[in-house]
Amino acid sequence: xxxxxxxxxxxxxxxTATVNDPAQPGALGPARPLAPSELRYLVVATQREGxxxxxxxxxxxxxxxxxxxxxxxxxxxxxxxxRDLGEMIVCEAGSPSRIVDTLVQRGLxxxxxxxxxxxxxxxxxxxxxxxxxxxxxxxxxxxxxxxADQLTPTQQVMVAGILRGFLAGxxxxxxxxxxxxxxxxxTPRTR
Amino acid sequence: xxxxxxxxxxxxxxxTATVNDPAQPGALGPARPLAPSELRYLVVATQREGxxxxxxxxxxxxxxxxxxxxxxxxxxxxxxxxRDLGEMIVCEAGSPSRIVDTLVQRGLxxxxxxxxxxxxxxxxxxxxxxxxxxxxxxxxxxxxxxxADQLTPTQQVMVAGILRGFLAGxxxxxxxxxxxxxxxxxTPRTR
DNA sequence: TCACATTTGATGTTACGACATCTATTATAA
DNA sequence: TTATAATAGATGTCGTAACATCAAATGTGA
Numbered sequence: 001x002x003x004x005x006x007x008x009x010x011x012x013x014x015x016t017a018t019v020n021d022p023a024q025p026g027a028l029g030p031a032r033p034l035a036p037s038e039l040r041y042l043v044v045a046t047q048r049e050g051x052x053x054x055x056x057x058x059x060x061x062x063x064x065x066x067x068x069x070x071x072x073x074x075x076x077x078x079x080x081x082x083r084d085l086g087e088m089i090v091c092e093a094g095s096p097s098r099i100v101d102t103l104v105q106r107g108l109x110x111x112x113x114x115x116x117x118x119x120x121x122x123x124x125x126x127x128x129x130x131x132x133x134x135x136x137x138x139x140x141x142x143x144x145x146x147x148a149d150q151l152t153p154t155q156q157v158m159v160a161g162i163l164r165g166f167l168a169g170x171x172x173x174x175x176x177x178x179x180x181x182x183x184x185x186x187t188p189r190t191r
Numbered sequence: 192x193x194x195x196x197x198x199x200x201x202x203x204x205x206x207t208a209t210v211n212d213p214a215q216p217g218a219l220g221p222a223r224p225l226a227p228s229e230l231r232y233l234v235v236a237t238q239r240e241g242x243x244x245x246x247x248x249x250x251x252x253x254x255x256x257x258x259x260x261x262x263x264x265x266x267x268x269x270x271x272x273x274r275d276l277g278e279m280i281v282c283e284a285g286s287p288s289r290i291v292d293t294l295v296q297r298g299l300x301x302x303x304x305x306x307x308x309x310x311x312x313x314x315x316x317x318x319x320x321x322x323x324x325x326x327x328x329x330x331x332x333x334x335x336x337x338x339a340d341q342l343t344p345t346q347q348v349m350v351a352g353i354l355r356g357f358l359a360g361x362x363x364x365x366x367x368x369x370x371x372x373x374x375x376x377x378t379p380r381t382r
Numbered sequence: 383t384c385a386c387a388t389t390t391g392a393t394g395t396t397a398c399g400a401c402a403t404c405t406a407t408t409a410t411a412a
Numbered sequence: 413t414t415a416t417a418a419t420a421g422a423t424g425t426c427g428t429a430a431c432a433t434c435a436a437a438t439g440t441g442a
Contacts, residue, residue: 034347036328037263039350041370042355043237044238044363045281046238046358047234047237047238048399049357064427066427066428082390083389090235090239097393099427101392102427117389119438140227143228144227147231157224159233162342162349163233163236163237166237166341176229176232176236180229181223257398272421274419283400286420288420288421290397308420310407
């Protein structure tokens with residue numbers, strides 16, 4: 001309602017209202033005390049907004065946010081088993097069999113066999129899958145730009161640090177740690 | 192993996208690892224620079240963890256997080272139309288017809304007619320629905336306590352302020368504003 | 383070796399989230 | 413009035429999240 005109802009497809013929607021002035025690090029509205037559960041709902045709402053924007057952007061490529069996450073991880077870390085993949089992503093905690101299956105059927109991924117373990121599969125990007133990555137990288141960059149329009153670098157680092165602490169010891173927290181802590185460009189993981 | 196695999200049902204799961212020391216306001220790990228999209232995934236993961244914990248807790252009452260949100264809002268603000276309800280909640284943006292329908296079928300809500308507008312319905316808590324609220328309040332309190340174990344009040348207010356700024360102008364942001372800004376205890380909204 | 387547990391991945395189920403579409407009712411304007 | 417738009421709500425669809433169960437392959441210890 002307050003926001004422009006239509007977003008320009010292909011780019012990340014610009015915000016029409018900006019409460020925080022990015023020129024002032026740490027600047028925000030008056031520090032209202034927190035109502036019960038308010039923080040949790042703020043996190044929920046933030047995730048929803050981010051996911052919807054991301055979904056519209058990658059939807060242009062015929063992908064969903066989960067698809068995008070998997071493609072990016074596979075390009076970043078190289079081929080891996082379903083189990084290892086599950087330990088690197090936030091979507092589909094546990095085994096992402098079905099999402100991988102969808103991507104295999106669309107020709108973006110390949111299911112290979114592990115010669116050392118006939119239970120395991122080795123998931124590899126196909127050429128077509130790899131072809132999605134420049135656009136995905138561009139979208140990620142645009143999303144980060146939209147975040148930068150709303151939050152100062154100081155605020156971003158502050159929130160990230162707090163959330164990392166909150167997630168310490170959780171499965172998804174460990175997944176993000178594996179994924180973002182050290183960034184081994186195209187280093188296939190083995191276990 | 193790092194976390195205890197079983198949680199005691201009926202209470203919020205305790206964290207086994209604590210990186211941040213709540214005794215030191217603002218204390219966090221080293222301020223690692225942000226990788227692309229990392230902040231978004233941190234928010235996603237945080238929302239997932241919170242939602243799973245909340246889901247297990249309210250699951251004891253036979254409810255889902257969405258159910259809980261609606262019951263709490265209706266008790267807080269009194270009977271309202273589906274449209275107004277949709278503008279107060281984060282779950283099911285748009286019209287929560289189906290979730291309300293489920294709750295009506297379970298006898299927790301009642302669908303009434305609006306004498307002034309035959310299109311509209313008036314959603315009211317039944318006695319049984321109202322009976323869930325003490326337990327829901329207790330669960331919310333436990334969730335807040337679990338948050339307090341992980342984040343200092345300073346950190347909480349900081350994150351909340353930043354997220355409010357980020358959500359300014361969005362539908363869900365406005366919904367939370369309506370819901371948490373001023374807290375009119377049991378004041379039925381009319382429009 | 384053999385019984386048993388563990389691991390890997392697939393699959394079934396329920397409930398949401400987001401989007402689109404549809405009907406009934408009400409509002410608006412020529 | 414009457415045509416048209418706007419609104420309230422219901423409903424259909426697709427993909428995901430979380431949970432559970434299952435089969436096949438592998439690991440383990442007696």
